[in-house]
Amino acid sequence: MLQVNNLTVQYGDLTIVDHLSFTAEEGQWLMIVGPNGAGKSTTLNAITQGTAYTGQVLFEGEDMKKKKAAERARCVGVLMQNHFAEYAFSVEEVAALGRYAYSGSRRIADRDTAPERKTTAVHLPRPAFLAGRSDEDERAVENALALTGMTSQRKQSILTLSGGELQRTFLAQVFAQDPKLLLLDEPTNHLDLVYQKQVFELIEKWLQTPGRAVISVVHDLSLAKAYGTKVLLMNHGRKVACGPAAEVLVPKHLDPVYQMDVSGWMRQMLGQWDG
């Protein structure tokens, strides 16, 4: 589904990502792990065209650079690690913005590039500012709110939500966006355990529909091991190892990268827990 070839990102003289290549296939949950400054988030940023890069990012064989913004959003969705709300938008308004890439005249203009949507009803060309939400949009938003458990709070202002509720609101937005590939940048970094569990379970459920894939950056190696079907270990912008968790998350690769006995530490932590 996604093919990254020789991705290099430089800020001035500093090389953040260095000739990185990897792929993500349908049904996979690719976990990107590595120490701070390894270039994990920058890699995600390059995939969504949020930063300048050299090399190639191909989505289903097509160059992401050549896609229009709305078209990109129908392929790839992003859930960021934290959100700073300034205005009192409602939960529903935030979730409904996920349908932006399908709104108004853009739907007509891009129909050829979105063949899977040809089967839906014929839409009259309406300028974007007049277009309300279509039935399909309505349904997608309802489903997303229901899936994330935010339906009862749909009218609530996002300024009054807890961190976990806010993250679920943005998860509802990206579910409504209905991308094929979901990128997560440390999605549960600021959330307590209950919400961490909730978010990961929701994403695992989302991934069960065929034709979808997830790439997430995580710090917690145990989460990577538990949920990842494939792990990419990065250090100093380069790929250290990539493959099934059982092959990548081993002392041979981890210890030099983190410069410590990672497995020993994990065992010690969990051992204390059981004791």
Place this chain on the structure above:
Amino acid sequence: MEKNRFSIIEFVIFAAVTFAVLCLCICIGSVRIPPTDTMSVIWDGMRYQVDLSAAKPEGLQASIILSVRLPRVLCVAMTGAALALAGGAMQGLLKNPLADGSTLGVSSGAALGAVIAIAFGIRFPGLPFAGTMVMAILFAFLSLVLILTLAYRLDYSLATNTIILIGVIFSMFVSSLMNIIVTFAADRIQHITFWTMGSLQGASYQNALVLLGALVICGGVILRHAQELNAFAIGEDNARHIGVDVRRVKLVILITVSGLIGVCVSIGGSIGFVGLVTPHIVRMLVGPNHRRLLPASLFGGAVFLMLADLAARTLLNPIELPIGVVTSLVGAVVFVVIFYRSRRHS
């Protein structure tokens, strides 16, 4: 379904209030004219415009209303609407409730452009104010680009404090340049208070027409981008992720906002805080969704500036205050309230 746009009933209510305030402002002044007389004079004047065989309204009341108050109040209303719309759009685009032409220094930039045009005699043949206006728009745009570039360099997230601080400093710098030019070309240029505090005294129908044009073109484009502004108001990265062409939208909004502010400044000088206060109050009434906020701000801005103008010309009658004195008095208080509230949030 949630209220996602400005309903017809809301439209009628806002329009009715705006119209009522407009009538009030035409009736009240140094000479008080009863509303019924005012209406009949305006009606006769309109009839005369359409049908030249109708009787031309004459007399003192008619000339006060038709050649002094009506054009002024129309210009005030449209300036207010344009500034409020520009403020609302910037507050959404920058996700910053304190953004406004005056707090970012864009109005000062526009005024500098206008002053340069007048001092150096930059004009287009056949179009008397075009030189001043084009220079004001150009300088408004350049100021915005400069301030945003500086702010982005310091702090990518465009934190409230950074951008306001840069705006204030820029504003002071530009004002001093303006002062120098005004001092040297005092014979050609209106007094400095016009450029720093604004005035719509002596505004003409021609000015009103230009303002209307700017509102229709720039305002129309801004209103079409309400959904994109919603996305920006939630966050620029989020906007990009959901499929907004962020570079294009940013450029379009910056150009149209500069157009509105440039036209307003070249006609009425820089009138501060209208674009700050109005969207803030309107947001409390209709919520932050730009599909509702922007149209409501148009009416709100018109009402706010008409009342400010009314206060400016009646409070200390027969002395007339510059209109910006009144808006800044109100605006400064609102600014402090928003600032404290946003600081408490974080």
